Amino acid sequence: MQARLEDVSMRDMRERATQGGPLVIRGMTVAYDRKPAVFSVDASFRSGRITGIIGPNGAGKSTLLRAGLGIVKPLAGQATFFGTTLARSRDRVAYVPQRASVDWDFPARVVDVVAQGLYRRLGLLGRYGRDHDDMVMTALERVGMEDFSARQIGQLSGGQQQRVFLARALAQDAMLYLLDEPFAGVDAATERAIIKVLKTLRSDGRTVIAVHHDLSTVEEYFDDVLVMNVRKISDGPVGTAFTPEALETAYGGRLERGVRDPQKARA
Amino acid sequence: MNGADFVTFSLTPLLIGSLAALACALPGNFLVLRRQALVGDAISHVVLPGIVLAFLVTGTISTWPMLLGSAASAVMAVVLIEAIRRFGRIEPGAAMGVVFTAMFAAGVLVLEKSDTSGVHLDVEHALFGNLESLIWLDATGWTSLVDPVALAGLPPELFRIGLVTVVIGLCLAAFWRPLAISTFDEGFARTLGLPVRAIGLGIVIASALAAVAAFDAVGSIIVIAMFICPPAAARLMTNRLGAQVAWSAAFALIAATLGFTLSASGPAWFGSENAVSAAGMVGTVAGMILACAALFGPART
Amino acid sequence: MLRDALTFQLGYNATLVTVAAVLLGIAAGVTGTFLFLRKRALVSDAIAHATLPGIGLAFIALTLSGHDGRYLPGLLAGSAITAMSGLFAVQWLSSRTRLSEDAAIGAVLSAYFSLGIVLLTIIQTMSTGQQAGLEGFLLGSTAGMLLSDAILIALGGLLVVALVFLFRRPMSLVSFDPGFASTSGVRLDRIDLTMMGLVLGVTVVGLKVVGLILIVALLIIPPVTARLWTNRVELVVILAGAFGGIAAWLGAGLSASAPDLPTGPLIVLVSFCAFAVSMAFAPRRGLLSSFVRHRRFQTGVHLRQGLLALAQGQPIYEPLTIRLLKARGLARADGVPTRKGTIRAARAFRDEKRWEVARATPELELAAARYDGLTQIEDVLTADQIVEIDRRIGPPEAVP
Numbered sequence: 025m026q027a028r029l030e031d032v033s034m035r036d037m038r039e040r041a042t043q044g045g046p047l048v049i050r051g052m053t054v055a056y057d058r059k060p061a062v063f064s065v066d067a068s069f070r071s072g073r074i075t076g077i078i079g080p081n082g083a084g085k086s087t088l089l090r091a092g093l094g095i096v097k098p099l100a101g102q103a104t105f106f107g108t109t110l111a112r113s114r115d116r117v118a119y120v121p122q123r124a125s126v127d128w129d130f131p132a133r134v135v136d137v138v139a140q141g142l143y144r145r146l147g148l149l150g151r152y153g154r155d156h157d158d159m160v161m162t163a164l165e166r167v168g169m170e171d172f173s174a175r176q177i178g179q180l181s182g183g184q185q186q187r188v189f190l191a192r193a194l195a196q197d198a199m200l201y202l203l204d205e206p207f208a209g210v211d212a213a214t215e216r217a218i219i220k221v222l223k224t225l226r227s228d229g230r231t232v233i234a235v236h237h238d239l240s241t242v243e244e245y246f247d248d249v250l251v252m253n254v255r256k257i258s259d260g261p262v263g264t265a266f267t268p269e270a271l272e273t274a275y276g277g278r279l280e281r282g283v284r285d286p287q288k289a290r291a
Numbered sequence: 292m293n294g295a296d297f298v299t300f301s302l303t304p305l306l307i308g309s310l311a312a313l314a315c316a317l318p319g320n321f322l323v324l325r326r327q328a329l330v331g332d333a334i335s336h337v338v339l340p341g342i343v344l345a346f347l348v349t350g351t352i353s354t355w356p357m358l359l360g361s362a363a364s365a366v367m368a369v370v371l372i373e374a375i376r377r378f379g380r381i382e383p384g385a386a387m388g389v390v391f392t393a394m395f396a397a398g399v400l401v402l403e404k405s406d407t408s409g410v411h412l413d414v415e416h417a418l419f420g421n422l423e424s425l426i427w428l429d430a431t432g433w434t435s436l437v438d439p440v441a442l443a444g445l446p447p448e449l450f451r452i453g454l455v456t457v458v459i460g461l462c463l464a465a466f467w468r469p470l471a472i473s474t475f476d477e478g479f480a481r482t483l484g485l486p487v488r489a490i491g492l493g494i495v496i497a498s499a500l501a502a503v504a505a506f507d508a509v510g511s512i513i514v515i516a517m518f519i520c521p522p523a524a525a526r527l528m529t530n531r532l533g534a535q536v537a538w539s540a541a542f543a544l545i546a547a548t549l550g551f552t553l554s555a556s557g558p559a560w561f562g563s564e565n566a567v568s569a570a571g572m573v574g575t576v577a578g579m580i581l582a583c584a585a586l587f588g589p590a591r592t
Numbered sequence: 593m594l595r596d597a598l599t600f601q602l603g604y605n606a607t608l609v610t611v612a613a614v615l616l617g618i619a620a621g622v623t624g625t626f627l628f629l630r631k632r633a634l635v636s637d638a639i640a641h642a643t644l645p646g647i648g649l650a651f652i653a654l655t656l657s658g659h660d661g662r663y664l665p666g667l668l669a670g671s672a673i674t675a676m677s678g679l680f681a682v683q684w685l686s687s688r689t690r691l692s693e694d695a696a697i698g699a700v701l702s703a704y705f706s707l708g709i710v711l712l713t714i715i716q717t718m719s720t721g722q723q724a725g726l727e728g729f730l731l732g733s734t735a736g737m738l739l740s741d742a743i744l745i746a747l748g749g750l751l752v753v754a755l756v757f758l759f760r761r762p763m764s765l766v767s768f769d770p771g772f773a774s775t776s777g778v779r780l781d782r783i784d785l786t787m788m789g790l791v792l793g794v795t796v797v798g799l800k801v802v803g804l805i806l807i808v809a810l811l812i813i814p815p816v817t818a819r820l821w822t823n824r825v826e827l828v829v830i831l832a833g834a835f836g837g838i839a840a841w842l843g844a845g846l847s848a849s850a851p852d853l854p855t856g857p858l859i860v861l862v863s864f865c866a867f868a869v870s871m872a873f874a875p876r877r878g879l880l881s882s883f884v885r886h887r888r889f890q891t892g893v894h895l896r897q898g899l900l901a902l903a904q905g906q907p908i909y910e911p912l913t914i915r916l917l918k919a920r921g922l923a924r925a926d927g928v929p930t931r932k933g934t935i936r937a938a939r940a941f942r943d944e945k946r947w948e949v950a951r952a953t954p955e956l957e958l959a960a961a962r963y964d965g966l967t968q969i970e971d972v973l974t975a976d977q978i979v980e981i982d983r984r985i986g987p988p989e990a991v992p
Contacts, residue, residue, distance in 0.1 A: 064896075099890055100894055119479060125478055131590075388816075
């Protein structure tokens with residue numbers, strides 16, 4: 025126990041010492057079948073903020089995240105986490121994939137999925153004890169899913185599945201949370217529950233980056249944005265980067281009236 | 292049948308059949324869950340060219356060349372399938388169909404043309420095995436189980452399948468968590484730092500080892516029944532991974548023992564003296580178990 | 593000997609067998625194309641293996657009723673019945689239980705095959721006083737085929753080809769775009785059933801020549817080979833038929849030219865050779881061209897990205913980018929641009945700016961979608977359009 029405490033304080037010191045933010049992406053280009061989905065994107069995400077990656081469908085938002093995490097192989101470019109490689113910061117990074125990316129018919133209960141978040145703590149053969157069970161239940165409580173712990177995952181609604189995924193990430197107890205379309209196809213109650221959790225994470229000093237496509241909620245949910253469409257169009261605090269010009273460039277003619285002007289949308 | 296006859300003629304085929312069924316069913320669970328059931332189909336077909344290749348190189352049919360040859364051949368098949376899928380942009384089912392039929396055809400052709408009369412290897416054997424022939428001639432009764440001389444005469448296939456089953460069982464226990472996580476959510480598994488590619492290849496290699504060890508007993512096509520039927524039936528019985536693997540092991544053992552018993556004594560009930568193919572019966576029983584699970588399994592839909 | 597076989601000089605029977613094989617190859621290639629485009633290639637594997645119990649049952653029924661158990665039409669009819677039940681078993685398992693189609697295929701093919709093996713061993717022990725020779729259906733054997741059998745197979749192959757020709761329009765529609773086909777009034781389930789019926793026909797006809805284990809190769813390999821060469825459905829169909837026919841002709845000829853060469857494996861291997869050559873050298877989808885194009889694309893992207901970074905005075909982190917820039921005399925090893933590099937960088941930057949404007953302009957959206965990081969905008973837009981864009985960007989800045 026003593027050793028572990030020392031570990032943690034050492035880690036904090038090193039974290040403060042490093043120059044890089046929680047995630048820095050440099051010159052990232054990803055191509056599917058010789059068509060770039062992401063082209064030469066540079067981005068630096070600020071610590072302790074909730075950042076939204078905004079752009080139209082097919083703009084490469086999820087691809088940027090997945091390339092940064094090494095899930096897809098970029099053609100060029102690199103990502104650094106907390107000033108170092110992903111391999112050295114895995115304990116500090118949690119990822120919430122798109123709900124549709126997995127087969128929910130998999131034979132598992134809600135607790136089984138959330139417990140996957142403890143893998144790096146448990147290792148191959150580490151015993152899953154009562155304290156681990158507590159961590160899982162705490163994570164489920166934070167997303168309001170504690171009553172569903174023994175439910176087969178295939179029987180959950182879309183919103184509930186999304187919350188289970190978030191709970192798994194919470195169980196990882198990371199410093200940086202990367203979420204791929206967390207609000208896609210979920211009910212209003214889930215959307216509120218998720219944003220509440222994300223804001224709690226921010227007040228704990230953690231960093232949240234979420235791929236998002238609903239322009240009407242951007243100003244309410246996010247501190248910073250990265251507007252992109254294959255290339256980066258603008259980034260920074262919502263007030264300066266989430267501008268009508270940036271959206272015009274990102275969405276071209278596809279932007280619907282009403283959300284064209286974010287100032288008006290808020291009013 | 293008295294005890295001595297049972298030990299001589301039934302004990303070893305029963306053991307080999309059961310171990311073979313178990314060795315195949317365990318990795319089969321992950322093939323089914325990963326929607327790779329037909330990778331099992333492909334692997335079982337390419338085991339034959341692997342064995343033939345090992346025979347051409349070493350001139351014998353012994354354990355290590357066989358295991359190595361078929362593992363190499365399975366890995367080669369998977370790499371070819373992946374290359375055709377990626378570069379040719381061909382859907383995986385068709386890519387598999389191209390690779391395993393061609394490799395199987397090559398294996399059959401070489402087997403037909405090369406002189407394998409000195410060893411126990413021919414096309415028919417390769418297609419549906421010969422479980423009945425794996426008898427323990429040195430046994431004289433139950434006491435032979437403690438007689439070192441008789442034990443030395445146990446069929447080598449028993450050791451091969453025993454070794455493979457134990458290795459697969461141990462790997463499954465040791466890598467249970469990475470297997471489960473990467474099967475459910477590959478992207479998430481990657482962010483945990485799990486080597487998902489190696490895990491996928493590991494499942495293929497384990498399946499190939501199971502297929503080659505079971506090859507003596509049931510041949511290269513009925514082995515697919517062992518890969519797929521018990522896990523698929525098990526999936527219809529439960530919604531938990533651990534329970535599914537346990538069910539699949541139980542179904543595999545039932546299929547092996549019931550199938551062998553039916554093949555040996557079933558025909559006698561109809562007044563026929565000759566036994567029917569044990570491997571065929573094991574596969575048939577496995578199929579029946581799946582049919583029952585599909586009709587009555589609690590988690591069938 | 594081989595030349596004799598290929599030029600139909602080996603006697604009437606052998607010639608007829610070869611003709612039958614060629615017709616079968618064409619029918620299989622054409623039918624398989626629709627199956628492959630429908631992404632259900634391996635359903636045929638279940639159908640093929642499910643023929644075995646039917647053969648066994650038909651043999652037993654024929655023998656018990658006092659007929660010759662080897663009567664081919666009877667055996668083929670029996671095989672068609674169990675093959676159909678196997679097909680329905682696959683469809684039932686994948687639609688009524690949570691099992692996916694691949695698991696259903698694997699389960700059905702292996703269970704039916706196992707049952708078939710049990711029946712074969714029963715037949716072996718039935719004291720009928722004659723060699724059943726049903727093992728020939730596993731890997732195909734054309735040696736010693738009866739004249740009537742060869743005629744039956746040739747006619748069967750001809751029938752399947754004719755049926756495919758008859759149904760080619762709705763089947764291409766369904767396999768190309770099922771959604772559109774059903775809205776335009778084609779009954780999807782009926783066409784699917786027709787397609788499966790034809791697959792079943794090919795399988796049954798091919799049992800004696802290629803054998804049930806490898807018949808899927810005839811249905812899969814020629815269409816895949818053809819697909820590597822062209823994107824047009826009609827051409828894939830024609831090419832697949834041609835590849836299938838040629839492979840069957842060569843394979844059957846080779847098999848007839850030497851003793852104990854099983855026909856099935858030979859046809860499959862000839863077919864695979866054509867596939868391997870296509871896979872290596874086909875334009876676009878071949879390994880060689882894929883590799884070359886990927887390298888070219890990667891180099892292009894790195895250069896472009898490097899030039900854009902130079903134009904904006906940003907540091908370049910990627911070692912490969914710097915190496916490529918240096919090799920072309922555009923930058924020094926420390927990432928400082930040369931004179932030539934500065935000019936090219938400014939040009940790339942201007943091109944990128946033009947694209948940016950084009951993408952934000954609704955009228956140009958279609959053209960802007962062609963952006964791939966490499967294409968020059970001059971290749972996509974007219975000179976007038978570019979002038980208009982330049983007007984909005986402003987005059988070019990002086991190269992520093």
